[in-house]
Amino acid sequence: MKELTWVEVSKEALRHNIGEFRKIVGKDVILCPCVKANAYGHGLIETGKVFLESGADWLAVNSLYEAVSLREAKVSSPIYVLGYVPLADLAMVCELDLRIVVYDKETVEELGKIGKPVKIHLKIETGNNRQGILMDDLLDFAGFVSEFSNIEIEGVATHFANVEDTTDHSYAEKQLEKFNTAIERLEDAGFKIKLKHCANSAATILFRETHFNMVRPGIAAYGMWPSKETYISYLKDGGEGFKLMPAFTWKTRIAQIKTVAAGEYIGYGCTYKTGSEARLAILPIGYYDGYDRCVHGAYVLIRGKRAYVRGRVCMNIIMVDVSDIDGVELEDEVVLIGRDGEEFISAEDFGNFAGTINYEVTTRVNDRIKRIYN
Ligand SMILES: *Cc1c(COP(=O)(O)O)cnc(C)c1O
Numbered sequence: 001m002k003e004l005t006w007v008e009v010s011k012e013a014l015r016h017n018i019g020e021f022r023k024i025v026g027k028d029v030i031l032c033p034c035v036k037a038n039a040y041g042h043g044l045i046e047t048g049k050v051f052l053e054s055g056a057d058w059l060a061v062n063s064l065y066e067a068v069s070l071r072e073a074k075v076s077s078p079i080y081v082l083g084y085v086p087l088a089d090l091a092m093v094c095e096l097d098l099r100i101v102v103y104d105k106e107t108v109e110e111l112g113k114i115g116k117p118v119k120i121h122l123k124i125e126t127g128n129n130r131q132g133i134l135m136d137d138l139l140d141f142a143g144f145v146s147e148f149s150n151i152e153i154e155g156v157a158t159h160f161a162n163v164e165d166t167t168d169h170s171y172a173e174k175q176l177e178k179f180n181t182a183i184e185r186l187e188d189a190g191f192k193i194k195l196k197h198c199a200n201s202a203a204t205i206l207f208r209e210t211h212f213n214m215v216r217p218g219i220a221a222y223g224m225w226p227s228k229e230t231y232i233s234y235l236k237d238g239g240e241g242f243k244l245m246p247a248f249t250w251k252t253r254i255a256q257i258k259t260v261a262a263g264e265y266i267g268y269g270c271t272y273k274t275g276s277e278a279r280l281a282i283l284p285i286g287y288y289d290g291y292d293r294c295v296h297g298a299y300v301l302i303r304g305k306r307a308y309v310r311g312r313v314c315m316n317i318i319m320v321d322v323s324d325i326d327g328v329e330l331e332d333e334v335v336l337i338g339r340d341g342e343e344f345i346s347a348e349d350f351g352n353f354a355g356t357i358n359y360e361v362t363t364r365v366n367d368r369i370k371r372i373y374n
Contacts, residue, residue, distance in 0.1 A: 013247035034218035036062035041362035112148035155195030249338030267311025292354035304341030
């Protein structure tokens with residue numbers, strides 16, 4: 001069947017971005033890109049494989065089902081599970097040789113009962129206040145784990161709350177300080193911790209002291225800057241030479257072209273009224289596909305030109321104005337996100353249309369939509 005909407009993923013861009021990370025972390029740091037959320041919308045399996053072929057060492061997923069998919073696709077690299085694994089599923093962690101992040105005793109107890117060798121990473125609460133073991137409970141927790149001979153504390157981890165949302169990094173510095181204190185306490189108490197990691201994309205790019213011996217970049221591995229603030233901070237610190245290549249292009253085709261008279265309403269709620277006669281292209285995608293219903297001032301690219309969205313985004317359809325574009329034909333390709341000639345709609349631009357961030361934009365493009373790798 002001919003695809004009506006699809007995502008083109010540039011393997012070259014993915015490879016390039018991993019190469020850029022390798023350059024900044026050096027050869028001895030474990031590069032563990034995050035492929036959660038369907039590899040930020042780029043397709044879990046293919047993207048994971050491209051990352052590993054390009055020099056990544058590990059892959060990080062959120063959920064067990066993602067790890068299962070990777071193993072079923074014969075991915076044999078270490079896989080780190082960032083999210084919660086239900087107690088009932090912990091046996092699979094051992095069977096599939098996964099690393100998991102741990103922050104509650106129930107999980108430790110259950111792993112102890114299973115009795116098979118397993119490597120865990122303790123998540124330390126340093127200020128994000130989502131997952132994590134409180135600093136005051138840390139030694140007690142590690143002591144509890146050491147009662148189970150099959151469980152190895154392979155690593156300790158934390159996660160920054162405020163690196164990419166600001167150019168003021170004092171909160172991140174405090175978190176890093178706490179993380180270092182936590183490591184010190186564990187080591188003073190005789191725990192030998194092989195791996196220490198805390199860096200997401202922004203921290204990896206901006207702060208060498210966050211690399212330790214493993215980094216977990218997500219968004220930037222796909223060629224997107226975590227935020228404008230991160231980019232500005234990078235430039236302000238005299239950064240140069242680190243270049244990202246966006247890998248994601250989302251396309252569709254024109255499903256109808258029609259002329260509507262002046263004074264006609266377009267779409268549900270009659271929110272748009274034509275001021276003069278207009279040519280409309282009807283596109284077969286909508287919020288079901290991940291084209292956000294709340295966009296403002298959004299446009300798509302047709303024949304290298306901007307065509308503005310008119311009226312509300314429907315479930316499976318949007319309408320765009322092609323009055324000023326010559327030669328438009330039925331089934332012409334349309335770029336929703338990505339480059340067309342001189343014009344480029346970045347995921348960040350789309351995020352600005354929709355009042356959200358690039359992360360949400362690519363991850364919400366429906367998984368059902370085919371990813372084509374080139
Ligand atoms: C998603 C995630 C990352 C990657 O973050 P980016 O900002 O996309 O680089 C790193 N660590 C953890 C724990 C995460 O959940």
